[in-house]
Amino acid sequence: AQKITQTQPGMFVQEKEAVTLDCTYDTSDQSYGLFWYKQPSSGEMIFLIYQGSYDEQNATEGRYSLNFQKARKSANLVISASQLGDSAMYFCAMNSGGSNYKLTFGKGTLLTVNP
Amino acid sequence: DADVTQTPRNRITKTGKRIMLECSQTKGHDRMYWYRQDPGLGLRLIYYSFDVKDINKGEISDGYSVSRQAQAKFSLSLESAIPNQTALYFCATSPLGTAERGHDTQYFGPGTRLTVL
Numbered sequence: 001a002q003k004i005t006q007t008q009p010g011m012f013v014q015e016k017e018a019v020t021l022d023c024t025y026d027t028s029d030q031s032y033g034l035f036w037y038k039q040p041s042s043g044e045m046i047f048l049i050y051q052g053s054y055d056e057q058n059a060t061e062g063r064y065s066l067n068f069q070k071a072r073k074s075a076n077l078v079i080s081a082s083q084l085g086d087s088a089m090y091f092c093a094m095n096s097g098g099s100n101y102k103l104t105f106g107k108g109t110l111l112t113v114n115p
Numbered sequence: 116d117a118d119v120t121q122t123p124r125n126r127i128t129k130t131g132k133r134i135m136l137e138c139s140q141t142k143g144h145d146r147m148y149w150y151r152q153d154p155g156l157g158l159r160l161i162y163y164s165f166d167v168k169d170i171n172k173g174e175i176s177d178g179y180s181v182s183r184q185a186q187a188k189f190s191l192s193l194e195s196a197i198p199n200q201t202a203l204y205f206c207a208t209s210p211l212g213t214a215e216r217g218h219d220t221q222y223f224g225p226g227t228r229l230t231v232l
């Protein structure tokens with residue numbers, strides 16, 4: 001079974017600063033994918049970044065990077081130069097193995113960016 | 116135009132009514148999914164479909180049914196709605212691929228807010 005744990009229900013950051021959102025995962029599969037999604041107050045789910053279990057380099061997408069530490073089973077999201085528009089709920093998710101249909105989500109972290 | 120659309124965006128209904136939520140996609144993806152989101156619980160998978168002839172139950176399928184009318188259309192029905200089905204419902208799509216190559220990233224529609232009174 002897969003499990004995603006996000007231990008920070010809420011986080012605050014000052015505009016223009018960097019912030020790290022924590023995510024740990026548990027799976028017995030060797031092949032898996034890790035994802036981060038953003039959900040603003042309007043409700044839509046926006047795909048941010050993906051990391052494959054066999055990727056040797058950390059994924060980056062603009063101001064988003066994923067700090068992947070395989071031995072620790074962590075996949076933290078780093079947002080650089082925070083903007084007011086980054087205020088949202090952030091979900092970590094994973095799928096694994098041959099049955100990669102099932103995306104398992106964490107419970108989310110609510111990020112608030114202060115001016 | 117949005118790649119994944121859901122209709123309606125908001126719906127209020129009464130206990131016992133039949134409700135259909137519709138999802139259409141222009142991404143050309145083979146796989147489609149229905150999730151529900153409840154406060155504090157994240158997203159949970161209701162049904163998923165790998166193609167028109169392949170439909171599978173997710174972790175919380177009781178009380179729901181689905182129909183894959185075409186590659187681009189996947190609808191979710193609540194045969195007899197009950198109040199604890201009040202939630203935000205998402206449709207998602209993904210291409211056929213493997214976890215290693217990231218081709219199975221799921222892309223979500225805007226969601227449907229359903230309230231059952």
